[in-house]
Amino acid sequence: MLNNFPRIYSLSTIGIKQHFNADYLFHPYRTDFSGESGSGKSMIADMIQLILVGSSEFKSATDGNKKRDVKGMLLGTKGNSTSRGYIFLNIEIKPKQYISIGAYIEGTSNMADMFIIQNGYDWEELTNLTTPILAKDLIINNKIETLKNLCEKFEIANMKSFKRKSYHQILFNNDILSLDLTKNETLKTFASILRSFSRGKGFKIESENLKKFLFGDDEQNIILEKYKEEVNNINNDFHEHKRYLAEINLINEKWNLLEDALTKSNNYKTIYTKYLNKRFNFWNTLQKKAITEKEKNTKNLDETNLELQFIENLILKLDIKELEELLDTKERIIEFNEKNELEYDIENKFLEVKQFKLNVEKVKKWLKINDEDLEKVKDWFFTQKKENNAKNKLEEFNDYLTNEEIVTDFETSYWLKDFDNAQEKFSIEIDKLEKEINEQEALSKFSDINNPESLLRWATENLKFPISYEIESILIYFQKYGRVKPSEENSKRYIPEPEELFNKVNDNIKEISEKGFWLNLDGVHEFVECSKNRVLDIDNPKELINSIVEFKDKVNSKLQNLNSQIETKRELKETLFQFSNLKEHVKLYGRKDELSEFKIHIDLEDITEDSFNNLLNDYKREKKIEKKYDELKDRYQKHLNKKNTLDNYTKRVKQLESDFFDEDSNVDDSIIESRIVDSKEQLLEQEKNFEKKQIDVFQKKYSKHINDKSKLIGLRYDTLESRKDLLVIKKEKEDHISVSEEELDETNRMNVDLFKSTIKFNNEAEEFTNPDEGGNNSLKYKADSVKSDYKAYLRLITKDSPYDDSVSIGQLANYLLPTVFPTSKVNEDLINNNIADRLNKLTKDIQEIGSRKVEILGDIFNQVYKVYTGYLTKINEINSYLKKKNKGITGGNRASLSYKKSVHYPENWLSSFRKQLNNQMNYTGLFSDLREEIDINKMMIKAFQKLGGSAKVEPEDLMDPKSYFDLDFHLKLDNDEINSGSNGQTYTANALLCLARISLIEEKDVGLKIMPIDEAEGLGSNYDMLHELAEEEKYQIVTMAIETAGEITDDGQYIYIMNENNLADMENFVPPLGIFSDEVFEDINEYINRVAKNG
Template sequence: MQNNYPRIYSLSTIGIKQHFNADYLFHPYRTDFSGDSGSGKSMIADMIQLILVGSGEFKSATDANKDRDVKGMLSASAGKSSARGYVFLNVELSPKKYIVIGTYIESTSNAAEMFIIQNGYDWEELTPLNMPIFTKDLIINDKVDTLNNLFEKIDFARIKSFKRRNYHQILYNNEILSLDLTKDETLKTYANILRSFSRGKGFKTESENLKKFLFGDDEQNIIMEKYREEVGNISNDFHEHKRYHEEIDLINKKQSSLKNVLDKSKIYKSTYSEFLFKQYNYWNTLKRKTVIEKQKAVEELENKKVELKFVENQIKKSKIKDLEELLDKKKVMANLAYKDSYKEEIESKHFNIKQSKTSVETVDNWLKLNNNQLDKVKEWYEFQTKENENKRNLLGFINYLKNNNLLDDFDISIWLNDFEKASENFPIEIEKLEKEIIELESLSKFSDLNNPESLVRWATENLNFPISHTIESILIYFQKYGKAKPSEQNANRYVPFPEELFENIDSKVKDKNDNHGFWLDLDGVYEYIAYSPNQLLNVDSVEFLIKPLSEIKEGVGKKLNALIKEKSNKEKYKEILFKFNNLQENIDLYKRKEELISFNIEESLDISESKFEQFIRLYLDKDNILNQFNLIQKEYVDFLSKKTVIEECNKRIQKLETDLFGNKENIDIEFVEKQIALENKELAIQENDLQELINKFVFDETLLQEKYLSNQSILNCKYELEKECREISDNIQQQENTISISNQELTETEQTFEQLFKHQPEYDENVEEFSNPENGGLNSLKNKADSTKFNYEFAVKKILEEMNLPYDESISIGKLANLMLPTVFTSLAVNEDLISSNIADRLDKLTQDIQEIGSRKIEILGSIFNEVYKVYTNYLTKVNEIDSYLKKKNKIITGGNRASLTSKKSIYYPDSWLGNFRKQLNTQINNTGLFSELREEIDINKMMIKAFQQLGGSTKVEPEDLMNPKSYFDLEFDLKLDNDEINSGSNGQTYAANALLCLARLSLIEEKGRKGLKIMPIDEAEGLGSNYDMLHELAKKEQYQILTMAIETAGEITDDGQYIYIMNENNMASIDTYVPPLGIFANEVFEDIDEYINTRPDDE
C-alpha cells in the first residue's frame, strides 16, 4: 500500500440528496463510483471541491439543466421549510491519525460554513484524532442539528467553524494542503484544476486564459504593488515636478502679460496727463468767458423789465377803458329790455298771419290755372289725388310681382290679357293636365316589368306571346285603374284579378270593323277602347320587350315630369297672384302702367283733403287776412329793429365779459363799477413802480411812449417782452450752470490727476484752451486717453480675473507682479527694469529641479522593468519545462498524440522594447533623445507609455499591461503527433491533455517538499479509453488518490488496488426510499457499508 500521507480516508454526508446519511471509505490509491445517471456519483467530486475550496469559488464540475448551487445539495425534508446538512472528510495524516475537515450547509444560504474537528485545543497546530469520525457520530438523537449546537453536544472531540481564509491557513500550516489557498489567485487556480480533473467546467485553452491559469496574477500584482510603493515614495516629487512645470507654464504665460501691462501703463499715463491739462485749461477758459457774458445779460434783463412794466401799465389802462364801455352797454340794455312773453306773442302772430296769406296766394295760383273757377279747382284736385293714389297702388303691385319672381312672365300672362277668361279656363287646364298625368303614370307602370302593378308583367306571366293588338289595347286601357284597390273616395273601378277580365276575352270584343277601336262587353256594359297607337307586344319572346319597354318608360318618365312641373308652376303662379288684394283692379291699373308711372302730381296739390278745404276757406276770407297781415307786419318790423340793437349790445357785452372775466356768469352793473375802481387803484400803484424803475436806471420815458403808445398790438408787445425776459433769465441761468459745471469740472480734473498720478498738478491759469478735449467723438483726446486707460485696466482686469481676484483700480505694477509671479517677485517693491532678468533666473532654477526629479522617476522605471523582464523570462522557462514534462514517455496520449505547450512573442507587446528600454536605462543616456523628453513628463504612467510608443509600441496601451510579464508572449496548447502535426483530438484525448496540464500546473504552484492532499477526481472515466490507463499510472507515480465516476468501472479491476461503490438511482428518493450503494472491498461485496466499516479490524 502506498505511503501517500496525508490522504483522504473517507467522505461522509448528512442530509445530502441522493446520498442522505452515508460514509464512503477511500482507497489510498483508487476509489471508483459507478452507476447510471441520477445516481449521485458526480456529486462526489462536487462535495470534495466544496470541502477543499469553500463555497466562494465553488462551481459544480458537471453541466446540468440549471446551475448546481451549494444549497441545492441538500435533500428536501417533507413538511419542513428549511433543511441542513454536512459534508466532511476524514484526512489521515499518518497511520491511524485523523483530522476531520468539512462544511455545514443550510437551505437559507449558498454560503457554506467551514469546520475542523481535532483532538486538541490548539487551533494553530492541530492534534489528530485516534479514530475517524463518521455520520453516526454527528447525528445526535436521530436529528441533524446546527453546527453551533454540535459545538456544545460533542465531547469526544473538538469542533470549530472558521472563515474561509483562516480555514485554509490552518490546513496549509498543518500540511493537509500543499497549496496556500489564502491567496485568491492560487485558490481560483486550484478550484479550476479540480473541476478540470472532473471533466467539467475547467480552464479555457485560449492564450489569455492559459496564461492566467498557469501563472496567475500574483507576480504581476507584486510588480504593481512595488511600482505603487515606489511611486508613493516619490509622491512629493510628483507634486514638486507638477508644481515646477505649472510655475514654468505660469511664468511663460504671464511674463508677456506683465510686460504688456507695463507698456500700456506708460502709454496710458502719458496720454491721460496730456488730456487732463487740456481739460483744465478748457474749463478755466470757458468759466472766465461765461462770467463776462452773464454780466451783460443781467443789464439787458433790467432794461427789458422797465419796458415790460410800462407796457403792463398801458394794458391796465386799456382794460379800464373796456370796463367803462361794458358799463355803458349794460345801462343801454337796461333801458331797451322787453319781456320774453311779448317776443313769443309777436313772433307767433306774425308766423300765423303769414301762413294764412301764403294759403290765399296758393289758391290764387290754382284759380289762374282753372279759368278762375273754384269748382274746376276742386275737380282738378280730386283728379290729381286719385291718379296719385293709383300710381302708388300700381307700384305696390309691381313690387309684389318682382319680389315673387312673377314680373317677367306677367306681361305675356293670360291673367293680364283676359282675367275673367283665365279664371274660367284655369280649372279646365288643370283637369286636363291631371288626366294626362294619370294616363302617363298608367303607361309608366304598364312599361315597367319590375312593377307588380304592371299588366304587361302580368301578361308576360299569364298570356301567350305574341299578343294581338286588341289584347294589348285592353291591357293599356285598364292599366290606369291598377290592380290594387284605390284609396280615393271618387275612384270607381280597379282590376284586382286580370285573369277574370281576360278569360274568353275574344268573345267579349264587339264591332271589330272599326279601325280606331272596338267595344268591349263587360257583363252587358259596353265600353269603347281605342287601339294603342303603337303595337309592342306582338313579339315571340318576352326578351324582345325589354329594350322597347325601357325606351317607352324613359320617354314617358320625361314627359310625365314635364307635365307635373307644368301643373305645379301654374298652380303656384295662381296661388301667389291671388294672394294680392284687389287683384283685378290692380291688373287694370297695370294695363295703364306707362301712363301712371310717368304721372307726377302738382306739388301744391300734394296735401290732404282737410288741408285743401282749409285753403279754400282762407281764400274766401281773403280781404280780412290781408288787412290783418298789414297791421301785424308793421308791429313786427318795429320789434325786429329793437331786437337788432339789443342783440348787438348783447354780442359786445359777451365779448367784453369774455375778454375781461372769462367764463364768469351773472356780471351786473354794480360788479363792473367795483371792478373799475379796483383797476384804477392798481394802476396808480403800477405807475408809481414804473417811475421808481425809470429813476433807478436813468431811463427816458419819452422813448417808451414813442415805442409803445403808437403800437396797436400792445398785448403782443407784452407777450414778446415777457418771452424776452424769460429767454434772458434762462440764458443767465444757463450761464450760472456753466460756471458751476466749470468749477465742478476743474475740481474733478485736479482730483483725478492727483488720484492717478499721486501728486498735485501745476496749472498755468493764463493759458487758454477753446477746444474741449472731450469733443471729436472717436478722434477726441478724451477718447484716446480713455482707450489707453481702458486698455491698461482691461489688461490688469483680465490678469486678475484669470487669478480669480476682484478688480482693484488702485493696484500698482509692483503688487500686480507680486500677485502674478509671487515666486519671482516676493515683495511689492519691484524694479521694472529688472523684471526680465529676474524671470530668466527663476526659469533656470526650475528647469534644473525638474531634471533631477525626472532622473528619479527614470530610476524607478528601470527597476520595475528589470523585474518585469526577469519574471517574463522565468515564465518562458516554465513554459519550456511544462512542454518537456508533457513530452515524457509516460505521458503519451492514445493515437500517438502528445500534449504541447509553446510560447510565441506578442505582436502587440514586443519584448524588444523591454530590451531597448532597459539597455538605455542601464547605459544612462540621460541628457539626449528619449530620456531628455521623459524627464519633462510629470505623470510617470505617461512617461512609461511615451517610452513604449517611441520604441515602436502601439498608441493604445495601458501602464498595467506594460508592467504585466504575461503581456509579452502568447501560449498555444495543442495535441500534436510525432511529426508535430496538430490534431484536434477526441473528447477523451482532449481531457487527457487537460489533465496533464493540470498536473503540470500543480507542480508549479506546489512548494517543493511540502505535504498535502493529492487527489484526481475523474468523471465519466470510461470514455477516456486507454488514456485512463496512462493517467492511472501517472497518478500512481505522483502519489495521487484517484476518484473515478462512471456508469461502468473504468480500466482493469484489481484485487486490492481499489474500492468500488455501485450506486443506485436515488434521484427522486427520500430518506425512507433511499437505496444505499453496494461496496466492493478486496473482492468482497457489502450491501451494508456501515456494517463493513464497523466490523473492520483496527489495523486496516
C-alpha cells in the same frame, strides 16, 4: 506500498444522498467506484472537491437534470426539520497517523462549514490521530448534531470549525495541501483542475483563460503592489510636481492677466488724461464766454425795461381819455332818452306784415310752375306729399327686409310677383316639397341596409338578384309606409310582412308604361311610378355596398336641400307677415325704382296741410297786405334810426365799462371819476423816471402811434416778448455759468479720485469742442470705454477676491501671483523679470521629480520583463513535459503548449524602454517629454505609445507580464499537424496540462496528490498512460465508471461496486460491494471497522 504520504485514507459520509452514513477506504494508489448511472459514484468526486476546495468555488463536475449545489447532496427529511450532513476525509500523514478534515452541510444554505479533527490543541501545528475517524464516531445518540454542538460534544479527539481561509492556511502550513489555497486565484485554479480531472468540465483553452490557469495574477499583483508602494513613497513628489505645475500654469495664466491689466491701465491713463484736459479747457472756455455775454445782455435788458415803461405811459394816457369818454357818453344817453320816445310795437307789426308779403311771393312762385292755376297748385301739393309719404313707407319696409336678411328671397318669391295669389301658390309649393321630402326620406330609409325597416335590407335577404325594374320600383314606392304599425289617430298603410306583398307580385303588375304601371292589390289598383335610379340590377347583393353608399349620399344631399328650401319659404312667409299693412308695402316695393328717384320740392319739405292752406289764404289777401306794408315801412325806418343811435351809445358804454371794470355794467360815475384821478397821478409818477433826452428819443420813435391804443398794446406785447427773450438769455447765461462751474468742479474731482491730482490744468488754454459730445465718436465715450474695459477686466480677474475694480497693479500682482510678488509693493518695470526667474526655478524642480518617476517605471518594467521571461521559460518546460515519451496520447497524438508574442503589447517596447534607461537618456528624447507629465500612469502610457504601443491601453495591463504573449494549446500529431481529437484524447490532454501546472509551476514537494477520473472507461488506453503517470508522480487515482477501467490487479486497487439507492432510506439502503485486493466483502463496514481498529 507506495510512499506517497500524505494521502487519503478514507472518505466518510453522514446524511448524504445515495451514500447515507458510509465509510470508504481509499487504496494508496487506486480506488475504483463502479455502477450504473444514478448510483452515486460521481458524487465521490464532488465530495472530495467540496472538502478540499470549500463551498465558495465548488461546482459539480457532473451535468444533471438540474443544477447540483451543495445542499443538494443532503438526504431529505420528514416534517419541518432541517436536514444536516457531514463529509470528511481521513488524511494519512504517516503510517497509522491521521488528520481528519471535512465539511458540514445544512439544508438552509449552500455554504458549507469546514472543520478539522486532531489529537492536540495547537491549531497552528496539528497533532496526528492514531486511529482514523469513521462516520459512526460523529453520530451521537443516533442523531446528526449541528457542527457547533458536535464540536462541544465530540470526545474522541479535538474538533473545531474554521472559516475557509483559515482552514486552507492550516492545511497548507501542515503539508496536507501542496498549494496555498488562501490565494483566490490558486483556489479557483485548483478547483478547476479537480473538475477537469473528474470530467474535463470547466476547462477552457482560450489564451486568456490558459494564462490565468497556468500563472494566475499573483506575480502581476506583486508588481502592482510594488508599483503602488513606490508611488506612495514619492507621494510628496507627486504633490510637489502637481503644485509646481499648478503654479506654472497659474503663472502662465495670471501673467497674461497681469500683462493685459498693465496694458489696459496705461492705455486708460493716457486717454483719460487727454479727456480730462480737454474737458477742463472746454468748460473753462464756455464759462468765460458766458460771463461776457451775460454782461451785454444785462445792458440790453435795462434799455428794454425803460422803453416798455414809456409805451405803458402812452397807453395810460389813452386810458384816461377813454374814461373821460365813458362819462361823457353816459350823459348823452340820459339826454337822448329825455328828448325821444320810441315806438316799440311798430317793429312787431312791420315784421308780421312782411311775413305775409313773403308768403304771397312763395304762392306766386308755385303758380308759375303750375300754369298759374291754383287748383293745379293744390293737386301738385297733395301729389308731392302723397309720393313722399309712399317713399318713406317703402324705405321703412326695405330697411325691415334688409335687417331680417330676406331681400333676395323676397324678390324671387311669389309674394312680390303676385301677392294676391301667393298664398295659394305657397301652399302648392309646400305640399310639393313635403311630398318630395317624404319620397326622399323613404329612399333614405330604403338605402339604409342597417335599418330593420329598410325594404332594401329585406330584399337582399329574401329576393333573388338581379331584381327587375318593376320590383325595385315597388320596393321604393312602398318604403314610405314602413313596416311598423302606426297609431289609430295617425292611421295609414304599413307593410308588416313584405313577403305577403311580393308573393307572385309580377302577376299583379298591369299596363306598364314609361312613367310607371298599375299594381293590383286585391282588386284595388294603385299606380306605381318607375324608380328614377336603378341600383338593384346586379347579380350579387354584396356589390351593392359602393353603389348604395353613393345612392344614399345623393338622397341625403337632396333631402337636405329640400328641407332647406321648405324651411326658407316658411321663414320668409312668417317674417313678411309680421310687418303691418304688408300688401300695401309689397305694392310700393313694386314701384321701388320709381320712388327711389322721387324728391319732394324743397318748399314743401316741412309744410303741413294747414300751413299750405294759410299760405293760400295770404295770397287771396294780397292787396290788403301790400297796402299795410307800405303804411308801416316809413314809421319802422324812423324807429330803427333812433334805436341804432341809442344802441351805439349803449354799446360804447358797455365796451368801456367792460374794458375798465371787468364787465361790470352801470358803473357809478363816481367810481369812473376816481379811476381817472388815480391814473393821472400814476402817469405823473412814472414820467419822473425818464430824462428829457430819453423822452425825446421815444417820442420821436412812437410819434405815429401815440393815439392808436391797439397799436400801442401790440408794441407793448412785442416789447414784453423781447424782454422775455432777454430774460431767457439771461437765465441761459447764468445756467451756462453754473453748469460750467459744476463741470469744472467734477473735472477736478475726477482728477483727484483717478489720478490723485497729478494732472495740472492750463487755465489759459481754449477748447471749443465738448469731449462729452459726439456719441460713440466722442472722446468721453472712448475714455469711458477704455476705463470700463479696464474696470471690467479688473472685476473679472478679482472675482471672489477681497479686491474690486479699484485695485492697484501692485495689489493685483500680489493677489494673482503671491509666490512671485509676496507684497503689493511692486516695481512695474521688473514684473516680467521676476516672473521669468520663478518659472526657471519651477521648471528645474519638475525635471528632477520627473526623473525620479522615470526611474520607478524602469524598476517596475525590469520586474515585468523578468517575470515575463520566466513565464516563457515555464511554458517551454511545460511543453517539454508534455513531449516526454510517457505522455503520449492514443492515435499518435501529444499535447502541445506554445506561445506567441502579443501584437497589442509588443515586447520590443520593454526592451527599448529598459535600454534607454540603462543608457541614462533621462533628459533627452522620450524622457524629455515624460518628465513633464504629472501622472505616472500617463507617463507609463505615453512611453508605451511613443515606443510603438497602441493608443488604448490601461496601466494595469502594461504591468501584467501575461499581456506580452498569447498561448496555444492543441493536440498535435507526430508531424506537428494540429488534431481536434476525441473527447477522451482532449480530456487526457487537459489532465496532462493540469499535472504539469501543479508539478512545474507552484506545488511544493509535500501534500495531497489526488486525481479523480469520472467515466474512466471512456478514456480507453489513455487511461493506462494516466495510470502509469500517476504512479510515477505518486498520485492517488479515484475512478468513477460503469465498468472498472483498465486491468484489475490483486493488490493495486480497491473496488466499490455501487448499488442504485435513488429511492432508498436508512432501512432499505444497500451498501456497495467492496473488493479490497484479493478479498471481497458484501458488508464493507465489517472490513473497514476491522482495519480501522487495527490502525
